[in-house]
Amino acid sequence: MTDPLFRMLANLPEAAPEPVLAARIRSRCHAALATRRVRRRSPGLRATDMLLASLSAAYLIETARQALHVFGIV
Amino acid sequence: MTDMHRETELALVAGLRAGDADAFDTVYDAFQTPLFTFLLRLCRRRDVAEDLLEDTWVRLVKHAHRLRPDTRLAPWLFTVARRVHVSYVRARVVEDSTVAGLIALWPYSVARASPFEAAAASELQRRIERALTAMPLASREALLLVAVAGLEQSDAAAICGVSAEAFRQRLSRARASLARALADDASTASVLKEVMP
Numbered sequence: 637m638t639d640p641l642f643r644m645l646a647n648l649p650e651a652a653p654e655p656v657l658a659a660r661i662r663s664r665c666h667a668a669l670a671t672r673r674v675r676r677r678s679p680g681l682r683a684t685d686m687l688l689a690s691l692s693a694a695y696l697i698e699t700a701r702q703a704l705h706v707f708g709i710v
Numbered sequence: 711m712t713d714m715h716r717e718t719e720l721a722l723v724a725g726l727r728a729g730d731a732d733a734f735d736t737v738y739d740a741f742q743t744p745l746f747t748f749l750l751r752l753c754r755r756r757d758v759a760e761d762l763l764e765d766t767w768v769r770l771v772k773h774a775h776r777l778r779p780d781t782r783l784a785p786w787l788f789t790v791a792r793r794v795h796v797s798y799v800r801a802r803v804v805e806d807s808t809v810a811g812l813i814a815l816w817p818y819s820v821a822r823a824s825p826f827e828a829a830a831a832s833e834l835q836r837r838i839e840r841a842l843t844a845m846p847l848a849s850r851e852a853l854l855l856v857a858v859a860g861l862e863q864s865d866a867a868a869i870c871g872v873s874a875e876a877f878r879q880r881l882s883r884a885r886a887s888l889a890r891a892l893a894d895d896a897s898t899a900s901v902l903k904e905v906m907p
Contacts, residue, residue, distance in 0.1 A: 639797075639885070640856075641857075641885060641888065641889055642856070642885075643803055644834070644835075644838060645838065645842075645853060645857035645858050646857055646858060647835075648835060648838065648839065648858060648861065650743050650744070650747045651743070651746055651750050651759075652742070652743045652746060653742065653746050653759075653760055656866070657760050657763075657764070658742060659841045660764075661738075661742075661763065661767050661768075662735070662738060662762040663765050664764070664767075664768065664847045665734055665738070665767050665768065665770075665771045666731050666734070668768070668771045669729045669730075669731055669734060669771055669774070670729075670731070670773065672771075672775060673728075673729040707884070
């Protein structure tokens with residue numbers, strides 16, 4: 637940087653966040669990264685969720701069908 | 711500004727995309743001070759700068775898996791930091807207009823000093839800080855990105871969302887304005903003559 641005014645600006649003091657805040661941001665970001673990693677690495681978990689949802693839906697449909705049958709609607 | 715080899719940077723981006731905490735720590739350690747310095751000089755309030763800094767890092771983590779493999783971290787992070795500051799300024803416009811009406815009724819000046827003034831190592835630095843604080847936001851951020859953070863003008867233009875030529879003009883005007891403000895100050899002018907003969 638050859639401009640003397642820019643050199644003076646480059647030499648201005650820096651500022652750092654409070655250590656407590658810096659540590660809090662770091663741990664918050666680590667937690668978010670960990671959550672994302674778990675989600676990415678566990679497709680089995682998603683498959684289990686899908687299976688559970690399908691079974692629940694089938695159960696509800698059958699319950700509704702039985703109820704309609706009892707009342708003679710179907 | 712932080713100097714980082716391109717291969718290192720690409721490896722860190724790959725790490726961030728994979729959610730690697732070590733990669734995040736390296737990026738965090740390299741950029742937290744430059745980002746905080748930039749935000750603090752933009753908003754002039756430590757508490758606000760801390761909130762904006764946190765927002766910036768949270769956004770990085772949130773979007774890390776979508777980063778392009780060839781992402782350049784400094785421009786990306788400063789772009790986000792600038793955006794969170796713009797959002798903050800927009801949110802404050804209504805509030806500030808109300809407050810300004812009340813402040814106008816107050817008999818004393820309540821101009822906010824930069825937190826850097828107290829930390830300045832010399833009287834000259836203190837006056838530069840004061841002159842920076844008094845500049846319009848667009849001029850201040852141009853000087854902060856290029857002269858203080860050490861970014862390339864083309865990157866700074868992209869960060870500010872303007873063309874390279876428009877940014878060059880903005881930076882030139884900001885520099886002239888800062889030089890004029892310092893020269894207008896008689897005590898600074900004598901020191902400047904020694905530094906900038």
